[in-house]
Amino acid sequence: xxxxxxxxxxxxxxxxxxxxxxxxxxxxxxxxxxxxxxxxxxxxxxxxxxxxxxxxxxxxxxxxxxxxxxxxxxxxxxxxxxxxxxxxxxxxxxxxxxxxxxxxxxxxxxxxxxxxxxxxxxxxxxxxxxxxxxxxxxxxxxxxxxxxxxxxxxxxxxxxxxxxxxxxxxxxxxxxxxxxxxxxxxxxxxxxxxxxxxxxxxxxxxxxxxxxxxxxxxxxxxxxxxxxxxxxxxxxxxxxxxxxxxxxxxxxxxxxxxxxxxxxxxxxxxxxxxxxxxxxxxxxxxxxxxxxxxxxxxxxxxxxxxxxxxxxxxxxxxxxxxxxxxxxxxxxxxxxxxxxxxxxxxx
Amino acid sequence: xxxxxxxxxxxxxxxxxxxxxxxxxxxxxxxxxxxxxxxxxxxxxxxxxxxxxxxxxxxxxxxxxxxxxxxxxxxxxxxxxxxxxxxxxxxxxxxxxxxxxxxxxxxxxxxxxxxxxxxxxxxxxxxxxxxxxxxxxxxxxxxxxxxxxxxxxxxxxxxxxxxxxxxxxxxxxxxxxxxxxxxxxxxxxxxxxxxxxxxxxxxxxxxxxxxxxxxxxxxxxxxxxxxxxxxxxxxxxxxxxxxxxxxxxxxxxxxxxxxxxxxxxxxxxxxxxxxxxxxxxxxxxxxxxxxxxxxxxxxxxxxxxxxxxxxxxxxxxxxxxxxxxxxxxxxxxxxxxxxxxxxxxxxxxxxxxxxxxxxxxxxxxxxxxxxxxxxxxxxxxxxxxxxxxxxxxxxxxxxxxxxxxxxxxxxxxxxxxxxxxxxxxxxxxxxxxxxxxxxxxxxxxxxxxxxxxxxxxxxxxxxxxxxxxxxxxxxxxxxxxxxxxxxxxxxxxxxxxxxxx
Numbered sequence: 001x002x003x004x005x006x007x008x009x010x011x012x013x014x015x016x017x018x019x020x021x022x023x024x025x026x027x028x029x030x031x032x033x034x035x036x037x038x039x040x041x042x043x044x045x046x047x048x049x050x051x052x053x054x055x056x057x058x059x060x061x062x063x064x065x066x067x068x069x070x071x072x073x074x075x076x077x078x079x080x081x082x083x084x085x086x087x088x089x090x091x092x093x094x095x096x097x098x099x100x101x102x103x104x105x106x107x108x109x110x111x112x113x114x115x116x117x118x119x120x121x122x123x124x125x126x127x128x129x130x131x132x133x134x135x136x137x138x139x140x141x142x143x144x145x146x147x148x149x150x151x152x153x154x155x156x157x158x159x160x161x162x163x164x165x166x167x168x169x170x171x172x173x174x175x176x177x178x179x180x181x182x183x184x185x186x187x188x189x190x191x192x193x194x195x196x197x198x199x200x201x202x203x204x205x206x207x208x209x210x211x212x213x214x215x216x217x218x219x220x221x222x223x224x225x226x227x228x229x230x231x232x233x234x235x236x237x238x239x240x241x242x243x244x245x246x247x248x249x250x251x252x253x254x255x256x257x258x259x260x261x262x263x264x265x266x267x268x269x270x271x272x273x274x275x276x277x278x279x280x281x282x283x284x285x286x287x288x289x290x291x292x293x294x295x296x297x298x299x300x301x302x303x304x305x306x307x308x309x310x311x312x313x314x315x316x317x318x319x320x321x322x323x324x325x326x327x328x329x330x331x332x333x334x335x336x337x338x339x340x341x342x343x344x345x346x347x
Numbered sequence: 348x349x350x351x352x353x354x355x356x357x358x359x360x361x362x363x364x365x366x367x368x369x370x371x372x373x374x375x376x377x378x379x380x381x382x383x384x385x386x387x388x389x390x391x392x393x394x395x396x397x398x399x400x401x402x403x404x405x406x407x408x409x410x411x412x413x414x415x416x417x418x419x420x421x422x423x424x425x426x427x428x429x430x431x432x433x434x435x436x437x438x439x440x441x442x443x444x445x446x447x448x449x450x451x452x453x454x455x456x457x458x459x460x461x462x463x464x465x466x467x468x469x470x471x472x473x474x475x476x477x478x479x480x481x482x483x484x485x486x487x488x489x490x491x492x493x494x495x496x497x498x499x500x501x502x503x504x505x506x507x508x509x510x511x512x513x514x515x516x517x518x519x520x521x522x523x524x525x526x527x528x529x530x531x532x533x534x535x536x537x538x539x540x541x542x543x544x545x546x547x548x549x550x551x552x553x554x555x556x557x558x559x560x561x562x563x564x565x566x567x568x569x570x571x572x573x574x575x576x577x578x579x580x581x582x583x584x585x586x587x588x589x590x591x592x593x594x595x596x597x598x599x600x601x602x603x604x605x606x607x608x609x610x611x612x613x614x615x616x617x618x619x620x621x622x623x624x625x626x627x628x629x630x631x632x633x634x635x636x637x638x639x640x641x642x643x644x645x646x647x648x649x650x651x652x653x654x655x656x657x658x659x660x661x662x663x664x665x666x667x668x669x670x671x672x673x674x675x676x677x678x679x680x681x682x683x684x685x686x687x688x689x690x691x692x693x694x695x696x697x698x699x700x701x702x703x704x705x706x707x708x709x710x711x712x713x714x715x716x717x718x719x720x721x722x723x724x725x726x727x728x729x730x731x732x733x734x735x736x737x738x739x740x741x742x743x744x745x746x747x748x749x750x751x752x753x754x755x756x757x758x759x760x761x762x763x764x765x766x767x768x769x770x771x772x773x774x775x776x777x778x779x780x781x782x783x784x785x786x787x788x789x790x791x792x793x794x795x796x797x798x799x800x801x802x803x804x805x806x807x808x809x810x811x812x813x814x815x816x817x818x819x820x821x822x823x824x825x826x827x828x829x830x831x832x833x834x835x836x837x838x839x840x841x842x843x844x845x846x847x848x
Contacts, residue, residue: 037756043385044672044681052686056392069756070385074545099435104531105522106545159525189528193615193671201482203805212685213670216692225671226479226693249690315688 012076030295031087034066039073039078040094046123046212046318050280051091053312054120057303058296065084073111074106080114084287085300089117089296093280094166095160097336101343104159110283111336116284116329117293118300122319124235124243125211127259128154128165131199132227138231139169139264142206146173146183155195155204158188161206161278164339165234168274171342172266181346200225211256212317215249232266234276242319268342276339279321281328297324350704352640361398362536362709365405366716372406373413374728376423376555376743377750378408381676388682397689401709403683406561407676408460408659408713411619412721415452415652420445420732421743423559427550427620428655430786431627433558434500435640435647442643444586445728451593451645452652453721455601459653460714462605463612463660467667468707471696475668480748483805484815485615487798488822493621495826496628497784498833500641510781514788519796521547527797543760552751552764553789557782559747560769563740567775575761592646600630601653608654612673613659616798619658619674620790632832638840660710667695667703681737 012035036055040047048070073092080090089311099107116309136142146152154169158163161273166186174181187204189195192213198204211233220227230251233240237260238254247253257263261273268274284293303309304322313320323331363386372383383406414425419436427440432452439448466474481489494511501507519538522545523529536544594601604626611622630650631640640647662673663680670691672678684691684832689699696703721728747805751765752758804809812822 042681043679044685046685048682049685052389052392068389071756072546075755075758078542105526105533106531122397157525157528161533188530190524190526191616191671193665193669194801196669196671197479197482200479201805203482212690213692214668216690216694219694224693225476233590247726249692249694282806297823316685317688 003223009175030062030064031294032064035088036066036068037071037076037088037090038068039076039096039184041070041072047093049316050121050318055261057309058299080283080285084285086288086292090283091280092283093278096283098164101340102159111333115284115288116285116332117284118297118324119279119281119323119328121313121323122239122321123278124239124319126165126234126276127209127211127230128232129207129209129214129228130205130231132222132229139266143173147177148178149183151185152206153185153187153204155187155189155198155207157190164276165208167342167346169266170346174346175267175270188262194252199220212250215251219250230259232264235260236275236277237261239277244314248317293325299309300301348552350701353701353705354708358398358401359712361401362712363716364404365402366409366713367720369406369409370413373410373425374416375746375750376425376559377551377747378415380407381679384676387681388473392686396689397705399683400706402450403680404709405713408717410782410840411655411659412456412717416728419448419452422562424427424554427554427790428623430620431623431651435644438643440732442586445732446725447587447589448648449725450589452648453718455649455652456656457714457718458601459605459608459656460659463609463657464707464710466609466793467660467663471664471668474613474664478665480818481614483576483798483802484779484811485818485822486614487795487802488819489617490795490798492822492826493625494791495829496624497787498830499628499631500783501781504837507781507784511784511788513607514785515792517548518789518792520544528801549755549761550790551754552761553768554786555747556765556768557772557786559743560765563744563774564769564773566736597646597649600649603629604650604653608657609661612658614663614667615671615673622658623651623654624787626650628829632829637836646680669693708815
């Protein structure tokens with residue numbers, strides 16, 4: 001009898017659970033458990049951090065479970081390709097198309113193979129640094145050094161976000177001093193730790209870094225082997241202007257603007273300056289129901305309208321940047337087109 | 348002493364909870380300290396930084412320590428850094444000294460953990476300055492140094508080296524990852540294998556396949572009739588009982604192994620497993636009875652466990668004084684800081700003295716909790732080996748499969764990897780393959796390649812490996828000593844064997 005009772009209770013609970021999930025599915029057409037795979041394997045990096053903020057906001061807004069899995073780009077694209085019911089979506093940044101432009105294996109044209117969703121934030125920190133004792137005071141000094149046939153070694157991680165600034169710099173040298181761009185040499189390496197190490201070892205003159213990871217190094221006294229100096233931030237000036245006035249760490253917003261166009265100028269085409277904002281956006285399976293795309297756009301629109309997520313993002317040095325799917329896709333496609341020209345020009 | 352106000356009962360409860368959960372993760376083959384920290388990271392959103400770190404540091408220490416349980420009792424390393432614990436821990440269990448081995452390991456872990464925490468507290472910034480003297484070249488030489496363990500671990504030198512090289516070869520399958528600065532090209536596989544192997548074989552499924560599944564297959568081959576038929580009961584305390592006198596004469600071993608653990612931990616990118624491998628080799632080289640290592644010598648367990656817990660403080664050194672993680676677990680720890688908007692870097696300690704002090708308290712307390720929980724739970728834990736194998740092994744296989752599937756967030760190929768390497772280990776041993784050198788080659792191969800290639804790319808000449816710096820020269824001397832000791836040990840053993848024959 002007891003067994004029967006508990007059996008009935010289980011059946012009842014299951015039925016009620018099913019009914020509840022059907023009701024909510026009809027409302028928002030979203031899975032009760034949403035998995036967000038990200039293009040990075042690190043849970044300490046900006047992609048995870050930004051995705052976690054957005055995931056939490058979505059979970060609160062929609063009353064669903066949202067889990068962020070740091071699976072890495074290759075596994076994320078593979079998973080996304082397989083699952084079209086909207087239970088798994090992806091968040092990544094410009095690397096997703098830059099990898100394709102640079103011909104890195106495991107990357108695809110996301111605009112053809114997937115559906116590009118809304119943008120949510122910018123990491124404005126992509127930067128280039130020299131040792132504090134370096135003779136080069138600015139990015140212009142670096143360009144001039146290349147023009148006068150000095151070899152400048154730049155530590156980057158090849159095939160994406162870390163390389164695009166290098167490519168732009170090479171392109172700028174080519175435009176201003178044709179033939180001298182060969183003096184800018186890439187030293188391919190991996191993590192930020194490896195890039196820093198190359199600077200400490202004197203194996204690189206310039207490294208790609210970020211405001212978040214390298215700002216404290218810029219506060220060290222010049223005699224410290226680890227001391228560095230920013231010479232260029234690739235972000236748009238209007239992006240930096242949206243950071244808090246106190247900037248990041250001990251570097252104020254005003255000081256950060258010294259390293260951004262127009263003060264730090266790297267020409268893109270002889271007229272306008274090259275800029276690069278690392279933007280985070282959603283990517284969906286191509287066959288995913290457009291109603292889900294709309295539902296997520298709507299939910300995010302409401303989240304951003306409420307204004308709370310912006311505070312959380314800014315606290316972590318992200319610039320809120322919500323654009324609904326259609327607008328975001330068009331914008332990012334144009335952005336990709338511009339970078340394609342740069343990459344092609346220095347091939 | 349303002350930081351004392353942060354030390355609430357909640358703080359200590361979280362450290363304790365973290366340690367216990369960490370031990371469970373570490374003790375389950377296929378689950379690691381990194382996984383424990385990653386799984387619990389989202390829980391810290393609801394906590395403030397201090398309490399969040401308390402939980403995560405507890406998990407870290409517990410996770411690293413828990414690995415010794417299956418390593419000693421079942422010959423399955425719970426985490427990659429407890430591989431060398433199996434070498435002597437399991438033979439001790441076979442001699443009926445399971446409890447003794449566990450208590451020895453736990454005490455050595457406590458020593459290593461506290462030692463590295465003290466080093467971290469006293470010398471973090473200056474050690475970080477020392478760590479950055481290690482460029483690609485020195486890091487390659489450290490890996491090479493760790494690889495020399497293959498020579499001293501092999502039963503047959505030629506087959507051992509062959510197995511090690513084979514391990515290196517397997518580790519290189521996949522792409523030359525751009526995240527290491529590679530060109531992203533695929534190597535050592537056909538196009539059909541690309542969808543599965545583009546990132547190569549994952550370490551953990553390979554490890555638990557070789558050690559876990561391989562061992563179970565060997566046992567299965569023997570059949571369960573023997574055990575039941577003879578009514579043989581595994582003895583829990585048949586051999587020498589544990590007493591702290593086991594550490595008599597082992598002080599140098601403890602300090603050397605803890606130092607090596609701390610030192611390897613503070614070199615970003617060298618990886619945790621190298622720490623216990625290195626200290627085990629050194630113990631074997633300097634031991635008065637090297638022939639006993641690998642056959643159930645407590646000093647082997649001490650070397651391995653002091654080193655892998657020494658790693659915990661060591662890996663936090665670059666994290667807290669350079670903003671760079673020392674190992675995969677501390678890489679996850681960064682998340683806790685960034686999510687709370689705390690900037691890590693060379694100024695972290697000075698700018699966040701309270702956080703730094705509370706972290707040190709958490710680390711010390713975690714080590715103590717780990718010791719007391721494990722030391723007194725051992726009587727229960729050790730009973731695992733009395734479970735009939737026909738019940739125990741299917742359970743372990745299930746855990747291995749779950750662990751392999753979960754390690755990369757649900758990749759089925761990792762389960763096939765587990766089965767493949769289980770079979771490979773089982774069949775390989777029949778034709779003379781040596782599993783320990785193979786796995787060491789596999790673990791260290793990828794890093795060895797990256798650092799070797801990057802050294803050449805940076806300096807353009809092979810001679811740089813010898814001339815880069817005084818550190819490089821010292822490392823060459825150590826490598827040479829290690830190789831000479833191994834060969835000498837082997838010749839001596841051969842002579843002894845001949846005499847006995």
